[in-house]
Amino acid sequence: MNAPISIQTVILHRLVMQLKHPFTTNIGDFQKKDFFIVEVIDSNGLSGYGETAAFPSPWYTEETTMTTQHVMESFLIPLLMNKPITHPDQVSQRFQVVRRNNMAKAAIEGAVWDLYAKINDVPLAVAIGGTKQAVDVGVAIGVQASIPELLHLIDTYVAQGYKRVKLKIKPGWDVHVLKQVRQQFPNLAIMADANSAYTLKDIDLLKQIDDLDLLMIEQPLAHNDFLDHATLQRELSTPICLDESIHTFSDVRLAIELGSCKIISMKLARVGGITEAKKIHDYCQEHHVPVWCGGMLEAGVGRAHSLAIATLPQFQFPGDTSASSKYWEHDIIQPEVKMTDGQVRIPNQPGIGHDINWDAITRYRIDKKVIKN
Ligand SMILES: O=C(O)CCC(=O)C1=CC=C[C@@H](O)[C@@H]1C(=O)O
Numbered sequence: 001m002n003a004p005i006s007i008q009t010v011i012l013h014r015l016v017m018q019l020k021h022p023f024t025t026n027i028g029d030f031q032k033k034d035f036f037i038v039e040v041i042d043s044n045g046l047s048g049y050g051e052t053a054a055f056p057s058p059w060y061t062e063e064t065t066m067t068t069q070h071v072m073e074s075f076l077i078p079l080l081m082n083k084p085i086t087h088p089d090q091v092s093q094r095f096q097v098v099r100r101n102n103m104a105k106a107a108i109e110g111a112v113w114d115l116y117a118k119i120n121d122v123p124l125a126v127a128i129g130g131t132k133q134a135v136d137v138g139v140a141i142g143v144q145a146s147i148p149e150l151l152h153l154i155d156t157y158v159a160q161g162y163k164r165v166k167l168k169i170k171p172g173w174d175v176h177v178l179k180q181v182r183q184q185f186p187n188l189a190i191m192a193d194a195n196s197a198y199t200l201k202d203i204d205l206l207k208q209i210d211d212l213d214l215l216m217i218e219q220p221l222a223h224n225d226f227l228d229h230a231t232l233q234r235e236l237s238t239p240i241c242l243d244e245s246i247h248t249f250s251d252v253r254l255a256i257e258l259g260s261c262k263i264i265s266m267k268l269a270r271v272g273g274i275t276e277a278k279k280i281h282d283y284c285q286e287h288h289v290p291v292w293c294g295g296m297l298e299a300g301v302g303r304a305h306s307l308a309i310a311t312l313p314q315f316q317f318p319g320d321t322s323a324s325s326k327y328w329e330h331d332i333i334q335p336e337v338k339m340t341d342g343q344v345r346i347p348n349q350p351g352i353g354h355d356i357n358w359d360a361i362t363r364y365r366i367d368k369k370v371i372k373n
């Protein structure tokens, strides 16, 4: 039986970090990340760290930077502090009285998982049940100003060692672009992410991607439409991967039972944390459904959590957990996440396996809230 963990203090560090380059999808451009690093401190003064992923506006899910602050401060942190826990799995159970708000939940639950792993002196990946020492990683590339610029960018990332590229697509930037990329890179692992930019009216256009040997097409249709995705999957040989549709274990069961997809994008923030992610992983393993780790433009703490979950065996495709340098001049962890030959090695230090870079935290921090039990 694990010793009780009593959270005495929670600190919300609000940071704003400028992306090295704007990240463009069919919904809009991102220039900066406005988020929280959640620090949970136990009765011995040991800290665990988590990271919120919500964007400043509610376009990806219903959550935003500010909704996560409100739900963490007003509901989740009081629930966490009101009695000790003996295992991080109890955190998501305790949070069930709060509907949805998965990104707020995942940041706090992740911090407790990091603390738990440190208390038990094991890497977070080991505490989760991970089996890999290194994980394959790829890069996500937003919509570019021109096809030549896209091809140059892909060339740059391939030269760095990345073995998979994910390309954002949208009406007017899709089949013709993918065809030229495939022509230039005949053997490269390529996937497309549509962020719900299409409907079944586009079925004839989407069927053209079947000649391009893509790994998958991510979220072609609406976030809440399992039936049309099932209709589309029956027409496509390219596997559909669901991202924005998947918020819970029951969403995964529905999608697999209906045939809405053949691959699941796992994002700790979107599903509410590590405990739910492990449940989804185990179901996908049992039903032979590949999983891979999507990205949310994380800073180093969130990136380290994603890398840890990606060590579970059913993660079968390179994740979006590219090196820190893809997005950040200076990351908030040390050492930063580095990619070598298409892989990131999993640290064997306890917890997330990276120290917090407090100089960087101070540089980016715009607010700090200390909540004591
Ligand atoms: O974190 C990364 O490197 C990739 C991020 C990424 O592709 C996305 C983040 C959030 C929403 C989308 O734009 C997109 C996705 O759908 O996966």
Ligand SMILES: [Mg+2]
Pocket (backbone or CB within 6 Å): 193, 195, 218, 219, 243, 244, 265, 294
């Ligand atoms: Mg996606």
